[in-house]
Amino acid sequence: IELAGRTPWPGEPDDLPADPAAMRAVLAGRGGSVAEIERRVRTVLAQREIGRTIDEVRAAGGDPAYRSLDVRDPDAVRHLVKELRGRIDGVVFAAGVLDDKLMADKDERSFRTVFETKADGARTLLAALAEAGAEPGFVTFFGSIAAVLGNRGQTDYAAANDALEPLAASWPGRAVTVHWGPWAPAADHSGMVSPELAREYERREIGLLDADEGVAALLRELAYGTDRAVLYTASLW
Ligand SMILES: NC(=O)c1ccc[n+]([C@@H]2O[C@H](COP(=O)([O-])OP(=O)(O)OC[C@H]3O[C@@H](n4cnc5c(N)ncnc54)[C@H](OP(=O)(O)O)[C@@H]3O)[C@@H](O)[C@H]2O)c1
Structure with missing residues (x-):
């Protein structure tokens, strides 16, 4: 199974919480504009979803790959x-x-x-x-x-x-x-x-x-x- 989307993957490891609201709060504490924070939240959530999808396909016996x-x-x-x-x-x-x-x-x-x-x-x-x-x-x-x-x-x-x-x-x-x-x-x-x-x-x-x-x-x-x-x-x- 070959997956594709714009999101770059794998992402850099991060220490952000799972919940988007909590993620926004942590990122806001580190500085940056609202637009930058939203972009980062979107990317991290998308990367986690790609990771989960790849794990699910593997667990079902598939051999997945993702390309940006x-x-x-x-x-x-x-x-x-x-x-x-x-x-x-x-x-x-x-x-x-x-x-x-x-x-x-x-x-x-x-x-x-x-x-x-x-x-x-x-x-x-x-x-x-x-x-x-x-x-x-x-x-x-x-x-x-x-x-x-x-x-x-x-x-x-x-x-x-x-x-x-x-x-x-x-x-x-x-x-x-x-x-x-x-x-x-x-x-x-x-x-x-x-x-x-x-x-x-x-x-x-x-x-x-x-x-x-x-x-x-x-x-x-x-x-x-x-x-x-x-x-x-x-x-x-
Ligand atoms: N959810 C619904 O109720 C619903 C109802 C009717 C139709 N649909 C259709 O179902 C499809 C999936 O929707 P969804 O709800 O799962 O929304 P979604 O999570 O926003 O999925 C859209 C997908 O398109 C990819 N994408 C967007 N622009 C791209 C580009 N230029 N090049 C490559 N990939 C691109 C995104 O990945 P990146 O961001 O990584 O590029 C993402 O994986 C869409 O076509 C939508 O129109 C959904």
């Missing part, structure tokens, strides 16, 4: 695919970022960051796979319910997820875009649904996908599904 790269960099993506040894059985593309703002408040840079990470990243990955002559058994793009129903402040994110579908449809092999509704944050990975956002969804009576159910749904879809795009969600909005 930006999917918006075609050379880096091409290099990654070329470097992989042996057969590529499957590809899961789940890179994505949010920068929610009403359209009127969006600048081009913000739109590009959100849109290009998903849409250009997916296109770049398919081009690299084609160039390497790879024939994976499946390609999965992680899309969002925002592409299907829209969401306030997410025009760029909705457009990016929508753009995944024709890309998946252009791939000669099995490729499916799975548009997900919001997932419930797990203890060690809140992802795009922070505990605060989860509370807001609860207030609006929007159901959240259980992580185990989400994984099982994805595996069933890959094993038995034939559609090019599907929506899995605990509830609509």
Whole structure:
């Protein structure tokens, strides 16, 4: 299993507490701007998550590796695919970022960051796979319910997820875009649904996908599904 993301890994050893709030307090005591502290907290949490994932894959008998790269960099993506040894059985593309703002408040840079990470990243990955002559058994793009129903402040994110579908449809092999509704944050990975956002969804009576159910749904879809795009969600909005 080859994992990739922008976060550099392994990180330097640190003596920071596990809890993000406590981590912020320790870092604030050592000085630095709020932005620097937030960046450090994000990086340390991401590195710990990578470490845990690698341990889990190993414990399950796998042989994981992690590489740091930006999917918006075609050379880096091409290099990654070329470097992989042996057969590529499957590809899961789940890179994505949010920068929610009403359209009127969006600048081009913000739109590009959100849109290009998903849409250009997916296109770049398919081009690299084609160039390497790879024939994976499946390609999965992680899309969002925002592409299907829209969401306030997410025009760029909705457009990016929508753009995944024709890309998946252009791939000669099995490729499916799975548009997900919001997932419930797990203890060690809140992802795009922070505990605060989860509370807001609860207030609006929007159901959240259980992580185990989400994984099982994805595996069933890959094993038995034939559609090019599907929506899995605990509830609509
Ligand atoms: N959580 C949900 O409820 C939900 C709902 C619908 C769809 N999704 C989709 O599911 C996917 C995973 O979401 P998540 O909730 O797990 O959020 P997340 O924790 O923020 O995961 C996003 C991942 O994308 C990687 N990434 C972002 N920009 C990248 C770039 N330029 N190059 C390489 N990697 C990049 C991040 O790693 P680095 O930071 O290390 O780069 C991170 O691993 C996303 O595509 C999201 O749109 C999630």
